[in-house]
Amino acid sequence: MDHKSQWHERLFGQQLLKCDTNSPKSGDFLCVATPEVLQNVQITGVYFSFANISQQSDEFTKKLKVLYERLNQENCEVKKFEVVQVVLWANNDVFSDFENSHRDSLVGLPWFAVPFSEIDLKTRLSRRYRIKSGVPTLVLLDRDGGTISVSAQDRLLEDPLGSSFPWRPRPVDQVLKDVVLQKGGTFSKEHPCTKPEFRYSDLPDAVRGFYFSANWCPPCRAFTPQLAEVYRLIRKKEPGFEIVFVSSDRSAESFEAYVEGMPWLVVPWQQAGVRAELAQLYGIRGIPTLLLLDRNGHIITMDARTELAEDPMAQNFPWKPRAVNILTERFANKLHDYPAIVLFVDGEETELQFAESVLSPAADSYYKKHNINFNSAPEDFFSNCEDDHYLQFLIGLDSETSDILRDLIGLDDVVPLLVGIDIPNRRFAVMEYGVEITVDSVSDFVERFQKGEVKFIELNERVGEEQS
Known part of the structure; x- marks a missing residue:
């Protein structure tokens, strides 16, 4: 078995529970070797549910079950879609019957699940995919374990029959291809020689940042002036560096007031679909989030906000991962x-x-x-x-x-x-x-x-x- 085929066990452990084999007497599920479950699967869905927020998880589970059965109607040697459910708990200090709830969440479902006892493994998975507590989340993986989407639950709600499954995201340059970017209120001051209209394709071939934030968010309002200061500092050394702001504001008025003090480019308020697609593309779980892309559009870091806090003079910009x-x-x-x-x-x-x-x-x-x-x-x-x-x-x-x-x-x-x-x-x-x-x-x-x-x-x- 080559190392690429071993990702199943590295990710999910050696065994999975078969959810439709629960014994009425013992309450136990049949355990199946993880490679046996996933080695002939095209797309693996990792479904993070929350046992003590049952209504929200139950509604999403119903929709996922419909998709699962629809995609697997044909009895093929290579299964089109398999699901591994990871049952978590939100605010578990007010919820005590973990094991029974875990079992009740899985009984009768047509897919597989990580065993209750694998607490550490489930914690690692939730950290790996940056799962937000209380939000049912579907992550899609390809046959080699590579990530297709870290927020496929949004696409499932938009396309419940899976007509575009597995919803491979468009690259960022395609998402922004036809968008004329708005200039922040102080953009022209920072960029004296600039063209009247700016598109993403007009940006220099350099590191780019995407800043997900909102005026109603206090941590965002506190971070934005710090970011503006470091942005100016970086541009003195790297004049090609640019940031694109992606708003989560709740009104046009709040949005316009917020961008008034921004020295970078902005996805316009009326481009709500584009803003949502960008958030899905990068699996944004909370704000403020600052991510950096290299000149090829590959992610350098999803946590440039923390990098900036630890390196306020941006001496190690663009904060590429380091061995030490x-x-x-x-x-x-x-x-x-x-x-x-x-x-x-x-x-x-x-x-x-x-x-x-x-x-x-x-x-x-x-x-x-x-x-x-x-x-x-x-x-x-x-x-x-x-x-x-x-x-x-x-x-x-x-x-x-x-x-x-x-x-x-x-x-x-x-x-x-x-x-x-x-x-x-x-x-x-x-x-x-x-x-x-x-x-x-x-x-x-x-x-x-x-x-x-x-x-x-x-x-x-x-x-x-x-x-x-």
């Missing part, structure tokens, strides 16, 4: 899903350079070995990996985030300190004291960490106690 990153809250949150190699050092520039110099070779080697492509879309980041044991490579500077992580694990306050952290398996390992941290020793530690040949410590033990 500074340990910030954003990367610390990923520790719940993926293990990491963390090198703690002082915050001085020379120490940062040292950390990058010894971590980068090991990181580059690891990502090359495991076929991890930094240039793919965020949700497809791991689809071509040979396995799902993804490692982050992080530098812990003298910061609050580093202090919190040290306290969580129980690490001594010494530098430099190299640690392998595996929160999903509740364990960690520390490079032996006295060993010089070099390119070779780091690479050796990473190799042994991957193979499980280091001395692991349970997360509830302290390093000092282990070594005393």
